[in-house]
Amino acid sequence: MGLVPGALPDGDAPPPDGALPGPARGPFSVYVHVPFCTTRCGYCDFNTYTDLGGQQSTYASVVVAELDLMRRVAAPPAADTVFFGGGTPTLLPPADLARILSSIELAPGAEVTTEANPDSVDERSLAMLREAGFTRISFGMQSAVPHVLAALDRTHTPGRPQEAVEEARRVGFEQVSLDLIYGGPGESDADWQTSLDAALTAEPTHVSAYSLIVEDGTRLGRQVARGEVPMPDDDVLADRYLMAEEALGGLGWYEVSNWGEPCRHNLAYWRGHDWWGAGPGAHSHVGGVRWWNVKHPTAYAQRLTDGISPAHARETLSAEDRRVERVLLELRLSDGLSADVLRPDGLAAARRHVEGGLLEEQGERFVLTLRGRLLADAVVRDLV
Numbered sequence: 001m002g003l004v005p006g007a008l009p010d011g012d013a014p015p016p017d018g019a020l021p022g023p024a025r026g027p028f029s030v031y032v033h034v035p036f037c038t039t040r041c042g043y044c045d046f047n048t049y050t051d052l053g054g055q056q057s058t059y060a061s062v063v064v065a066e067l068d069l070m071r072r073v074a075a076p077p078a079a080d081t082v083f084f085g086g087g088t089p090t091l092l093p094p095a096d097l098a099r100i101l102s103s104i105e106l107a108p109g110a111e112v113t114t115e116a117n118p119d120s121v122d123e124r125s126l127a128m129l130r131e132a133g134f135t136r137i138s139f140g141m142q143s144a145v146p147h148v149l150a151a152l153d154r155t156h157t158p159g160r161p162q163e164a165v166e167e168a169r170r171v172g173f174e175q176v177s178l179d180l181i182y183g184g185p186g187e188s189d190a191d192w193q194t195s196l197d198a199a200l201t202a203e204p205t206h207v208s209a210y211s212l213i214v215e216d217g218t219r220l221g222r223q224v225a226r227g228e229v230p231m232p233d234d235d236v237l238a239d240r241y242l243m244a245e246e247a248l249g250g251l252g253w254y255e256v257s258n259w260g261e262p263c264r265h266n267l268a269y270w271r272g273h274d275w276w277g278a279g280p281g282a283h284s285h286v287g288g289v290r291w292w293n294v295k296h297p298t299a300y301a302q303r304l305t306d307g308i309s310p311a312h313a314r315e316t317l318s319a320e321d322r323r324v325e326r327v328l329l330e331l332r333l334s335d336g337l338s339a340d341v342l343r344p345d346g347l348a349a350a351r352r353h354v355e356g357g358l359l360e361e362q363g364e365r366f367v368l369t370l371r372g373r374l375l376a377d378a379v380v381r382d383l384v
Contacts, residue, residue: 011313014291018069018309024076024276024286029268030104032063032082033279034089035297038120041153043181045215047281047295048087055297060096064103065304066278073309074276074286078107081265084114094125098132111135111175111264118164119156126164127171136175136263137168138206143184143191144198151185162202175261177206182240183232184212185220192240196247206260207251209244211237238374245370254334256373270329272322280310288317327384332376336367342383349382 036056037048070076082104089097101112113136114129121129126137141161143149149158161178168176178199182192199207212232214224223229245253251260255270268275277284280300283292291314294300303310317325323341331337342350350366353359358372358379372379 011291011315014309014311014314016308018073018311020073020286020289022287024074024274026077026107027080027268027273028076028078029081029083029265029273029275030067030070030079031265031275031277031279031282032084032089032100033277033282034059034084034086034092035280036086036091037088038091038117039153039155040219043152043184043212043215043218043220045218046087049297055301056092058301059092059297060099062301062304063100063278066310067100067103067276069304069309070276070278076274076276076286078105079110080107081111081268082106082113083265086115088117088120089114090116090120090125090129094128094132097129097134101133106133113138113175113177113263113265115140116164117156118160121164121167123167123171126168126173130168130172135173136177137173138177138179138208138263139164139168141178141195141199142181143187144195145187145191148184148187148191148195151187152181158198162198165202165204175206176202176204177208177260177263178202178204180207180209180244181212182209182244183237185229189239189243192243193247196244200247204260206258206263207248208258209241209248210257211241241374242370245373252334253373256332256368256376267333270333272326272329288322290315290317324384328380331366331368331380331383334367336362336365337383339364339366346383353379353382 033047035048037050040048040050082101084097097114106112112134114134115138118139118141129137139161142152142154144158146158149156165176165178180195180199214221214231220229224231248259253259254262255266274286275284276286277293280293280297281295283290291311293310294303294312300310326341327337327346339347339350350359353372354361358369358375359366360369368376368379
């Protein structure tokens with residue numbers, strides 16, 4: 001969550017001034033996309049760039065201009081959560097991240113997260129981020145095995161994520177997350193177990209574990225198409241997920257791919273709250289209107305310089321659209337989906353899946369079982 005796909009959907013033309021039908025409502029969140037990376041991982045299809053000349057040095061000013069637009073057109077309440085994602089947000093100087101954050105009004109007790117590569121921070125920069133008001137940090141660990149890291153084009157060395165967690169704790173971060181990927185080229189069951197064990201050794205408060213997805217247009221996608229790298233096997237991925245649950249179950253799952261102390265920002269997405277996404281390609285949702293910014297940082301900056309909204313296109317969600325999205329997103333959560341969201345045929349399908357062991361009823365809610373989590377996409381399709 002928090003990552004911006006490289007491809008933008010079609011939609012209606014947005015007004016040049018970015019006007020909305022009404023103000024944002026609470027709970028309210030802000031996402032800040034930082035599209036810069038030192039290298040582009042072969043599996044990545046997110047809107048990221050490795051060479052944009054001097055644009056990194058002016059990026060904070062451009063984002064602050066969009067946040068000024070946010071205040072004018074959305075009149076939002078104070079943000080309950082803020083999330084800096086990318087890309088690698090910590091390629092920007094801590095002072096730039098602090099400047100962007102200072103332009104966002106925060107609610108008392110707000111959660112403020114930044115993603116970071118383990119080799120893009122040190123104890124000094126982490127201390128500066130904590131002093132600026134960041135409360136949570138999420139490190140992209142992905143694996144603890146050298147040949148898997150190499151296959152994924154990751155630049156940090158094994159052991160560096162655990163060191164980064166320790167540094168973050170020393171400077172006052174109480175919430176620290178590690179992100180893992182399973183199913184990478186050449187990864188064995190033993191490799192995946194090594195990564196799980198290494199992550200738990202760091203004692204993070206949160207762990208995300210995602211299966212590798214081969215996306216069209218990526219270097220990995222081209223390698224698979226040429227037969228140089230095998231497509232991840234669904235049965236292997238299911239086994240790896242079960243290994244993750246066994247290892248991470250003590251943290252407690254709260255979403256299909258997430259264990260530990262919940263990320264409140266991602267919960268805001270899954271529960272359909274209002275949020276504003278700032279940055280090139282970032283998506284926003286306010287009052288049933290969803291829009292997405294132009295993709296390239298140069299075009300994004302030029303629009304804001306010209307006093308024009310950076311939105312590329314938008315759509316207004318119907319009541320049925322919003323109902324379907326509730327099924328798609330809320331069923332993935334450990335507290336499940338309320339039965340009153342389902343149509344009669346969806347309710348009948350839910351009852352069948354209870355009988356088949358993929359769902360269980362908890363009062364008036366349906367919750368995925370462990371086996372149901374393995375087949376979550378198929379269950380959701382039946383319930384929609």
